[in-house]
Amino acid sequence: MTTIRASLQGITDGIVDPQDAREFIQVSLDETLRLSSLVDDLMELSSFEEKQVKLILQNVDVPELVGLVVTQLKMKAKAKQIELSVEIEGPYTVYADADRLRQVLINLLDNAINHIPEGSIAGIRVKKIKSEHWIEVWDNGPGIAPEKVQHLFDRFYKADESRNRSGAGLGLTISKHIVEALGGSLRVESRLSQGTVFMIFLPAVSIPSDDKLMT
Structure with missing residues (x-):
């Protein structure tokens, strides 16, 4: 809010040169979008914590x-010359909320690219081991220090401030809540200089023939 107020005040007071006004307005718009996204994330997180989220x-x-996830992010990856890999051992069907699961995968893969x-x-690997479906989102990047890994799912935590200035630090927290609401778990392993892997474990349950709405 301080950034927005300062930018707009400078324009209205005539301090900002008219030629620079567009840039200041863009700064205000960007900050407004960031704050709006933060509010949306906080409301979504609150809904999960209070178990008020409806899953289809x-x-x-x-x-x-x-x-679909890879297609959505391939241009961003290409811009950074990052190769996206997909490994799926066979046809898999899970009983879940498609939009919510997609939200988690996009968040994890987008984080990896960033x-x-x-x-x-960076890539996504899918396999089934005994009674669980495993979906792994991995990268061969620099990895995360052990003392930081344990805090990755904490609210507002950023393992690397310099690389994630625009985010609020809620994406991983929300992703964990989504996976747990689907009856699964989300874990992470990382080694310095070797990379990071986020592992989604979903139970292999019997699949009803009709869609079901769950709160």
């Missing part, structure tokens, strides 16, 4: 969902 559970084709250097690799 249905049969979800995992390879198709992964394809936090690894040019020329790196």
